[in-house]
Amino acid sequence: MTKKTYLRQLASEADKLFTGHTIEQYAAICYRWRPGKQDVEVLLITSRESGRWVIPKGWPMDRKLPHQVAEREAWEEAGVSGKARKKSFGYYTYLKSLDTGETVPSVVQVHLLEVAGMSAQFPEHGQRQLKWLQPNEAAALVREPELKGLLRMVEAAIAKDRKAKDPTAK
Template identity: 40%
Template sequence: MMNPRSIPWLESIKLMISRPEPVQLAALCFRTPQGQDTPEVLLVTSSNGRWILPKGWPINGLHSWETALQEAWEEAGVHRGKPWQDPLTSFSSIKRHPNGIEQRCSVSVYPVEVEEMRKDYPEADRRQRQWLSLPQAHDRVDEPALRGVLQQFEQELAARA
């Protein structure tokens, strides 16, 4: 019988399989319009047209919440906002790369209270953005895990009120 340790490619495959999921950081952008009691959340379109939260890979030198705020700027035009420094939650998602490869990753979600938006932002020509009530956002997203995040956010806001 051959020793599996003597097959280098088998060790590489075992390492790839046993690695933890890579992490992305998402911004759950919200505001409460003047004269309203209920918040709205901001969704953006992904490269394939699904409605999602702005998110991306960690950025060296930035805290996770700072990265989430940076993604909110690049993908949604959030010029100023107050991010929570602790994540609301995390969920498992599939990242679809342009080359067709799908990768499971863990997404940590940082709520960001939006103070100022800009019409001109880095990905304005590639994404749509829309403010929605929490029930509307829940109906708009396809990912069940993201629906759960929106429900959890609504519960957290109610608990803080």
């Protein structure tokens, strides 16, 4: 028996994607400037179920906009406080295993979140591991191809925004 690759698994669920049988989630790529450096680090966390490296993400919430959900999930899952950008940075798709045992494609809207602070005490403390990495290192650890691509674009996107705000910035 041949083990299905991740892309093959996702492809086998393509009919659900094309017919709109998907779920929507919101996520944050949490980033910070390395102390004394000009480069950026991003935060990965482990999922509670499988231990895979992921970014904080969650379900839509009543009366919260997508970027606000991303902020809330970053707090609950990693103890991160900060402001997420209102405009989405991109999207990725992954296969979500529901409690019913069904697998459903999830389309995740991702927002960049600049970290203002971190707390040692947060709702999911002790349930996840956290790791700060350079974006390319983080991309190598995540499973989803589209998320890999987003992580690889983080540094350039942030540098571009920084340059637009301050033309003298490096």
